[in-house]
Amino acid sequence: MGTQNNFKKHGVCPPIAVLCSGQGTNLQAVINAIRARRLRARIAVVISDRAAAFALVRAKRADIPTVFVDPKHYASRAACDRRLIAVLQSYQVRLICLAGFMRVLSPVFVRRFRNRILNIHPALLPAFPGAHAIQDALAWGARVSGVTVHLVDEHVDHGPILLQEAVAIRPEETEKRVVTRVHQVEHRLYPKAIQLMLDGRVKLVGRVVRLKAARA
Numbered sequence: 001m002g003t004q005n006n007f008k009k010h011g012v013c014p015p016i017a018v019l020c021s022g023q024g025t026n027l028q029a030v031i032n033a034i035r036a037r038r039l040r041a042r043i044a045v046v047i048s049d050r051a052a053a054f055a056l057v058r059a060k061r062a063d064i065p066t067v068f069v070d071p072k073h074y075a076s077r078a079a080c081d082r083r084l085i086a087v088l089q090s091y092q093v094r095l096i097c098l099a100g101f102m103r104v105l106s107p108v109f110v111r112r113f114r115n116r117i118l119n120i121h122p123a124l125l126p127a128f129p130g131a132h133a134i135q136d137a138l139a140w141g142a143r144v145s146g147v148t149v150h151l152v153d154e155h156v157d158h159g160p161i162l163l164q165e166a167v168a169i170r171p172e173e174t175e176k177r178v179v180t181r182v183h184q185v186e187h188r189l190y191p192k193a194i195q196l197m198l199d200g201r202v203k204l205v206g207r208v209v210r211l212k213a214a215r216a
């Protein structure tokens, strides 16, 4: 597969971390975007709270350092998050990208990296927060759902919204098909949002994101 972290080809790229618990298709989209030079970044580390996460395999295939943080080894959420903070600090990452990371991060973690944590969610927030957003939208009979990339604050699926894109839900569609179409949008949106953050184009006015114009 080869490395995504080619300094000679890409110049000095800002280090980011990607945190995953599962398949890692969004991680793969970020790796691919870096390879295709649609995203100027370097994934310094991939962290997972699940040893069996396929995301870890994807990272290893791309020569990206991986760290498994086992929540069972820690007495509390805060203690586990302190370990996550230590790992992230050791890699000196500029941005932390949650990509299907199924743990709720503690206020200590959020405060430490305030406005430097992104999350991607498979619905148009504030509609359908939580771990089963696509299934919830289908069960509700929603005709439109979508994808949200947002900054992470102390509340779940709640922080300032960076990018959103709608996905129409056709009544005759299977869940599998909707999931595929939502993921396709995710894979396009996340690298774009990461680049906006790394380019310093995100300005917060209260909880509203204003995107600064791109530098010429």
Ligand code: GRF
Residues within 6 Å of the ligand: 020, 021, 022, 023, 024, 025, 026, 027, 099, 100, 101, 120, 121, 122, 186
């Ligand atoms: C994505 O749908 C993302 O929006 C949500 O978790 C899922 C992760 O999928 N937060 P993958 O592991 O990137 O394939």
